[in-house]
Amino acid sequence: MKYSSPPDRQFFYAQVWDIVRMIPPGYVSTYGKIANWVPIAKTLDPQSYRAWGARWVGGAMANCPSDVPWQRVVNSQGKISLPEETKGFSVQRKLLEDEGIVFNERGVIDLKRFGWDGPAES
DNA sequence: TCCTTGACTCAGA
DNA sequence: CTCTGAGCCAAGG
Structure with a gap:
């Protein structure tokens, strides 16, 4: 079946936090990209993961330890979610501006300029 | 056990 | 650029 094995929430969150901790100051990433960098559990249907991975990352942010720079994670539009x-x-917003990230009139971050390319690029 | 809700994303209008 | 609908897991009340 598609979802026979429920994802290990704790483990998933831990992986997300590890990735977020790698984001350099002054850069941001998105929920979707991070979800992509996290290894997909082989028991999990890729299609479901695509639909829910980003939201799970959001959940991980909502529960992150204080040493995780959760503020560097925004949605795919470059806005604070x-x-x-x-x-x-x-x-x-304040934390990001303190790191040098600029928001335009609409509260959008230019991902071309501040987006982080991921663990592989570092 | 049923029902609600959630730090998302993408394509189409 | 903005707005809508679809995708469809899991925890908590």
Whole structure:
């Protein structure tokens, strides 16, 4: 069956955190890319992973240890993936600006300029 | 056990 | 550029 083996949430999160910790200051990555860099459990259907991996990464960010630079993870549009009125939004934006990342008028980060290419590129 | 909800992404209009 | 719909797992109430 497609989802016979439930993903090990703890393990998945740990892998995500490891990758996020590799993002250099002043750069950002996206949920989707990170999901791609995490090895897919062989028991997991690739199609489901494609549809849910990014959200699981989001879940990992929501539960990350304090040593993980979660603020360097944004959505594929280059925007902070949190409601603007929340505390988290302002915290994330400030942390990123302190690292030198620039937001345009619409609150969008230029991924061409600040996007990180991944573990392999480092 | 059923129902809701979630830090997503991509294609199409 | 903005908005919509589809994709479809898992934890928690």
